Amino acid sequence: MRPDLFQAPDYYLLDDLLTDEHKLIRDTARAWVKREVSPIIEDFAQRAEFPKQLIPGLAEIGGFGPYIPTEYGGAGLDQISYGLIMQEIERGDSGIRSTSSVQSSLVMYPIWKYGNEEQRNKYLPKLATGEYIGCFGLTEPDHGSNPGGMLTNFKDMGDHYLLNGAKMWISNAPFADIAVVWAKNEEGRIHGLIVERGMEGFTTPETHNKWSLRASATGELIFDNVKVPKENLLPNKSGLGAPLGCLDSARYGIAWGAIGAAMDCYDTALRYSKERIQFDKPIGATQLQQKKLAEMITEITKAQLLTWRLGVLRNEGRATSAQISMAKRNNVAMALDIARDARQMLGGMGITGEYSIMRHMMNLESVVTYEGTHDIHLLITGMDVTGFAAFK
Numbered sequence: 379m380r381p382d383l384f385q386a387p388d389y390y391l392l393d394d395l396l397t398d399e400h401k402l403i404r405d406t407a408r409a410w411v412k413r414e415v416s417p418i419i420e421d422f423a424q425r426a427e428f429p430k431q432l433i434p435g436l437a438e439i440g441g442f443g444p445y446i447p448t449e450y451g452g453a454g455l456d457q458i459s460y461g462l463i464m465q466e467i468e469r470g471d472s473g474i475r476s477t478s479s480v481q482s483s484l485v486m487y488p489i490w491k492y493g494n495e496e497q498r499n500k501y502l503p504k505l506a507t508g509e510y511i512g513c514f515g516l517t518e519p520d521h522g523s524n525p526g527g528m529l530t531n532f533k534d535m536g537d538h539y540l541l542n543g544a545k546m547w548i549s550n551a552p553f554a555d556i557a558v559v560w561a562k563n564e565e566g567r568i569h570g571l572i573v574e575r576g577m578e579g580f581t582t583p584e585t586h587n588k589w590s591l592r593a594s595a596t597g598e599l600i601f602d603n604v605k606v607p608k609e610n611l612l613p614n615k616s617g618l619g620a621p622l623g624c625l626d627s628a629r630y631g632i633a634w635g636a637i638g639a640a641m642d643c644y645d646t647a648l649r650y651s652k653e654r655i656q657f658d659k660p661i662g663a664t665q666l667q668q669k670k671l672a673e674m675i676t677e678i679t680k681a682q683l684l685t686w687r688l689g690v691l692r693n694e695g696r697a698t699s700a701q702i703s704m705a706k707r708n709n710v711a712m713a714l715d716i717a718r719d720a721r722q723m724l725g726g727m728g729i730t731g732e733y734s735i736m737r738h739m740m741n742l743e744s745v746v747t748y749e750g751t752h753d754i755h756l757l758i759t760g761m762d763v764t765g766f767a768a769f770k
């Protein structure tokens with residue numbers, strides 16, 4: 379892969395809306411991505427391998443639990459800082475951002491919000507440093523968009539719970555130390571359980587042959603009469619709202635992350651358009667290529683404004699799940715459109731690993747699907763404005 383010459387677009391001078399601390403956090407993450415991620419990521423993606431050596435650095439830039447209080451090892455940052463970190467990591471690769479999102483919002487968040495003090499102290503500091511990597515088991519082979527129909531279940535055996543079932547498409551599963559697993563009790567109520575690697579009957583086979591998120595490990599979680607200690611149940615929230623609360627936090631991070639991928643594609647295509655000569659002039663001097671670039675920067679700017687405002691609402695505790703759905707859906711679709719146009723602008727070079735665009739494009743096919751598909755988020759907006767749930 380070529381040297382990383384990334385220059386972030388800021389067409390509406392949005393840096394003026396950030397504090398000095400925000401900019402410092404963002405610039406630290408940006409420099410780390412340039413130094414540690416860009417030189418190796420293409421190779422790892424081609425080999426379909428998660429670069430584990432990035433784990434300590436991810437922890438240092440605040441990639442694990444940016445908004446978790448410092449008393450539990452988190453960075454104690456606000457929601458804009460969290461978003462900016464996700465933007466920078468995904469500028470490098472959506473798969474690396476996925477690991478960071480899962481760890482922060484789908485593992486640390488539920489332990490912090492729904493766990494007891496003992497669970498917080500036991501797991502959060504180790505997750506914050508990356509000593510432990512976690513995964514989040516909600517999706518099942520027959521229940522993706524409709525997780526409420528899940529079949530994974532646990533029975534109260536007196537001194538422990540007995541867990542049975544299977545989860546599918548789980549990021550980080552193949553090497554995770556712990557899994558936050560959503561399962562129904564005998565009354566059909568959904569609860570979160572912390573399952574640890576090494577528990578008898580718990581296996582995590584890897585999912586192979588992905589064309590997308592190749593630098594992120596994906597797998598299944600299989601529970602065959604797993605004895606889970608009673609103290610591993612998250613006591614403070616149950617019902618479908620518990621996993622959905624985690625998804626709100628992760629989807630918000632994805633909305634920022636997608637901007638990072640889009641910025642990288644735009645910046646690469648812009649530079650290429652000035653250097654690539656055809657018919658004796660740079661392709662960037664042609665109207666058709668300018669149309670693509672002008673639309674890209676317009677859409678990136680709109681997404682930046684949408685997401686910044688959402689961050690302010692999150693900081694004030696006023697952001698709704700439906701607002702988060704809108705941003706996730708809009709920004710990922712925007713990034714995917716930009717990746718596709720940017721890839722075309724590079725002609726044949728666009729399909730090679732010399733440039734990051736095709737990797738972003740393929741990654742975004744997962745991002746547009748996970749954490750609620752593009753269509754499901756549209757239906758959430760539809761439900762929010764009409765009051766009718768069309769997906770049921």
Ligand SMILES: Cc1cc2nc3c(=O)[nH]c(=O)nc-3n(C[C@H](O)[C@H](O)[C@H](O)COP(=O)(O)OP(=O)(O)OC[C@H]3O[C@@H](n4cnc5c(N)ncnc54)[C@H](O)[C@@H]3O)c2cc1C
Nearest residue numbers: 514515516517522523547548549744748749750751753769
């Ligand atoms: C790389 C990757 C990583 C993932 N990581 C995780 C993870 O860490 N943890 C986890 O729990 N899950 C994870 N997922 C799972 C992901 O969240 C699901 O794939 C997603 O929710 C969609 O579920 P599904 O694949 O079963 O598709 P389905 O739900 O079967 O949907 C298929 C299609 O039907 C559409 N559809 C479904 N219902 C309706 C409806 N009512 N009306 C109209 N259209 C509808 C969908 O929009 C979609 O286009 C991951 C997925 C991928 C690809």
